[in-house]
Amino acid sequence: MLKMNHLSKVYRTEVVETYALRDFNIDVKEGEFVAVTGPSGSGKTTFLTIAGLLETFSGGEYYLDGIEVSNLNDNARSKIRNEKIGFIFQAFNLIPDLNVYDNIEVPLRYRGMKTAERKQRIMDALERVGLSSRARHYPAELSGGQQQRVAIARALAGSPRLLLADEPTGNLDTQMARGVLELIEDIHRGGATIVMVTHDPELAARAQRNVHIIDGQVVDLAEEPRFHAHAAEAAHEYR
Amino acid sequence: MQIQPVLAALGRHRLATVLIALEIALACAVLCNACFLIASRWQLTRINSGVDESSLAALKLTGYDDAKADDLNARVLSGLRMIPGMQSVSVINAVPFGEHAATAGITLDAAGQHFGAVVDFYVAGPGSFQALGLRLVAGRAPQADDYQPVHSFVPDDASVLVTRALAEHLWPGSDPLGKEFWVDKFHFRVAGVVAHLARPGGGEGGPGKIEWSVFVPGQPGQQLAGVYLLRAKPAQLPRVLRDARAAIARIAPDAVVDSQASRTLGDLRQRYFQQDRAMAGMLLGVIAALLLVTALGIVGLASFWVQQRRRQIGIRRALGATRRDILHYFQTENFLIVTGGIALGMLLAFGLNLFLMKHYELLRLPLYYLPIGAIALWLLGQLAVLGPALRAAAVPPVVATRSV
Ligand SMILES: Nc1ncnc2c1ncn2[C@@H]1O[C@H](COP(=O)(O)OP(=O)(O)O)[C@@H](O)[C@H]1O
Ligand SMILES: [Mg+2]
Numbered sequence: 001m002l003k004m005n006h007l008s009k010v011y012r013t014e015v016v017e018t019y020a021l022r023d024f025n026i027d028v029k030e031g032e033f034v035a036v037t038g039p040s041g042s043g044k045t046t047f048l049t050i051a052g053l054l055e056t057f058s059g060g061e062y063y064l065d066g067i068e069v070s071n072l073n074d075n076a077r078s079k080i081r082n083e084k085i086g087f088i089f090q091a092f093n094l095i096p097d098l099n100v101y102d103n104i105e106v107p108l109r110y111r112g113m114k115t116a117e118r119k120q121r122i123m124d125a126l127e128r129v130g131l132s133s134r135a136r137h138y139p140a141e142l143s144g145g146q147q148q149r150v151a152i153a154r155a156l157a158g159s160p161r162l163l164l165a166d167e168p169t170g171n172l173d174t175q176m177a178r179g180v181l182e183l184i185e186d187i188h189r190g191g192a193t194i195v196m197v198t199h200d201p202e203l204a205a206r207a208q209r210n211v212h213i214i215d216g217q218v219v220d221l222a223e224e225p226r227f228h229a230h231a232a233e234a235a236h237e238y239r
Numbered sequence: 240m241q242i243q244p245v246l247a248a249l250g251r252h253r254l255a256t257v258l259i260a261l262e263i264a265l266a267c268a269v270l271c272n273a274c275f276l277i278a279s280r281w282q283l284t285r286i287n288s289g290v291d292e293s294s295l296a297a298l299k300l301t302g303y304d305d306a307k308a309d310d311l312n313a314r315v316l317s318g319l320r321m322i323p324g325m326q327s328v329s330v331i332n333a334v335p336f337g338e339h340a341a342t343a344g345i346t347l348d349a350a351g352q353h354f355g356a357v358v359d360f361y362v363a364g365p366g367s368f369q370a371l372g373l374r375l376v377a378g379r380a381p382q383a384d385d386y387q388p389v390h391s392f393v394p395d396d397a398s399v400l401v402t403r404a405l406a407e408h409l410w411p412g413s414d415p416l417g418k419e420f421w422v423d424k425f426h427f428r429v430a431g432v433v434a435h436l437a438r439p440g441g442g443e444g445g446p447g448k449i450e451w452s453v454f455v456p457g458q459p460g461q462q463l464a465g466v467y468l469l470r471a472k473p474a475q476l477p478r479v480l481r482d483a484r485a486a487i488a489r490i491a492p493d494a495v496v497d498s499q500a501s502r503t504l505g506d507l508r509q510r511y512f513q514q515d516r517a518m519a520g521m522l523l524g525v526i527a528a529l530l531l532v533t534a535l536g537i538v539g540l541a542s543f544w545v546q547q548r549r550r551q552i553g554i555r556r557a558l559g560a561t562r563r564d565i566l567h568y569f570q571t572e573n574f575l576i577v578t579g580g581i582a583l584g585m586l587l588a589f590g591l592n593l594f595l596m597k598h599y600e601l602l603r604l605p606l607y608y609l610p611i612g613a614i615a616l617w618l619l620g621q622l623a624v625l626g627p628a629l630r631a632a633a634v635p636p637v638v639a640t641r642s643v
Contacts, residue, residue, distance in 0.1 A: 049640050053636075096251075106555060151281075237414075
């Protein structure tokens with residue numbers, strides 16, 4: 001589903017060059033649930049934005065669903081984001097000017113879907129996240145947990161093949177975090193491939209596979225136990 | 240881009256939306272009326288005088304002894320005819336674009352009961368009809384014995400020519416030849432109809448009444464003296480007029496040339512409409528300033544919104560919006576606001592027009608000004624929003640993940 005070979009990403013400013021990712025290799029199979037962990041600044045978000053075609057990369061190869069994406073133009077990338085990928089962000093990223101219903105409708109409209117189908121999908125998605133009664137509320141009128149569930153409903157409504165979540169529970173308390181994770185697991189059971197960045201070892205443990213990133217590279221925790229301690233420490237700092 | 244979601248989001252920014260829509264409404268109202276005013280003025284400046292303007296000049300004398308008017312006429316007519324290039328000299332009481340001389344209300348019956356119109360009388364001596372170059376469309380040109388003595392400001396009983404416009408107003412649908420009308424005891428009979436002859440002055444009396452004038456043949460005398468119609472080839476006219484003014488000192492040392500009124504007709508016309516042109520220029524300035532302010536308002540608000548919504552734009556891009564979708568979003572938003580402004584502006588335009596009609600003799604705003612004004616504002620809005628909208632479309636999707 002998602003395969004990166006020797007991928008690199010350099011951020012250049014006038015003074016410095018930062019290698020956010022270097023010789024980055026990963027292979028996520030269709031239907032897999034992968035948790036990505038790593039210390040702050042290690043490149044997790046960078047990996048996710050490249051995986052989600054939100055950003056281009058500097059070198060290497062990236063195959064998404066078998067397609068080499070570096071040659072795609074902006075419109076083609078938009079179309080793939082719209083049709084194949086669902087995003088869940090730490091900051092929820094709902095559109096404050098739109099109510100819950102209209103928020104969930106945004107990606108469906110960009111897909112050019114008919115009104116009746118949009119409505120059906122929105123109501124189904126709201127039902128699944130348990131917010132059917134809040135369709136006309138605005139994001140500011142909802143709690144953090146509810147907002148994140150709306151964001152999940154927005155991803156869900158598009159039936160994405162790939163769900164990318166960047167610390168989806170980072171801004172939530174344990175109780176709410178659990179609810180959100182259950183929904184993600186639910187989506188996974190529905191057949192979607194999930195890549196979730198998290199600081200929480202407990203959440204990471206519930207994924208099928210953990211990928212650890214340090215300094216822009218994937219490291220094998222089993223083979224390099226010294227990194228394990230480092231990672232746990234970093235995670236601890238964040239709790 | 241669909242309208243509904245844009246409208247829904249706009250509902251969350253009512254104040255700014257309403258303010259900018261009001262600005263557009265005001266611009267629409269002023270634009271429509273100002274354009275109409277300019278067009279009306281411009282229309283006025285284009286009036287057809289019906290005479291050979293480029294060949295004609297007026298010469299007005301004052302200060303002479305009324306009792307010697309006959310003698311003055313004789314001296315001036317014969318003296319000026321000697322000037323090389325002078326084609327004709329005749330006596331007349333007024334010229335188009337000059338001062339009014341005889342304006343009066345006419346009645347269609349001797350008893351003075353049936354009011355006809357307020358008209359201007361051109362009382363003019365032999366040769367003037369030909370000199371003016373009036374175009375006869377019915378009846379006959381004045382004959383030698385039509386030139387009656389003038390005891391008061393017009394002859395007592397005269398065969399006259401009216402303009403087609405006046406004939407149609409007084410006797411719509413019927414043959415004006417032989418028709419009669421009166422001013423108090425003075426009696427007139429229509430002997431001919433001319434295609435055009437504008438009143439002296441310019442557009443007074445309002446559009447449509449510009450040509451309500453009557454040509455009255457009259458014998459020069461005490462009541463018909465002092466104003467002379469000169470005719471020469473257009474190229475020679477300014478020189479001929481100069482020579483004529485210079486010659487007066489010799490021919491009629493007892494009279495003074497009124498230099499304001501003694502000009503070529505082209506010159507008189509030019510001066511007559513100077514104010515209208517200045518007014519049109521000022522209105523154009525007002526329109527330009529208003530459109531500029533409106534455009535700046537739109538640019539300002541749109542730029543602010545693009546800045547404010549950077550993250551939201553990034554989110555939309557992440558969710559699959561193309562650059563074009565974002566561009567269209569802002570264009571649609573602008574279209575909706577401008578449309579709201581235009582709708583209100585049309586009502587305002589009519590209100591303003593009613594006010595102007597009441598106080599400034601303006602006609603009713605023709606309906607076609609509204610769609611033209613609307614299109615102009617839509618274009619202005621789209622032009623103004625293009626820059627900010629393109630900036631919005633350039634916001635990269637990665638903004639959704641990184642709070643820049
Ligand atoms: N737009 C950018 N410009 C320059 N450096 C950046 C930019 N975005 C991220 N970085 C750098 O790239 C590295 C990886 O960042 P990120 O992927 O956000 O890490 P993580 O999500 O693991 O905390 C960091 O050193 C960060 O400072
Ligand atoms: Mg991050």
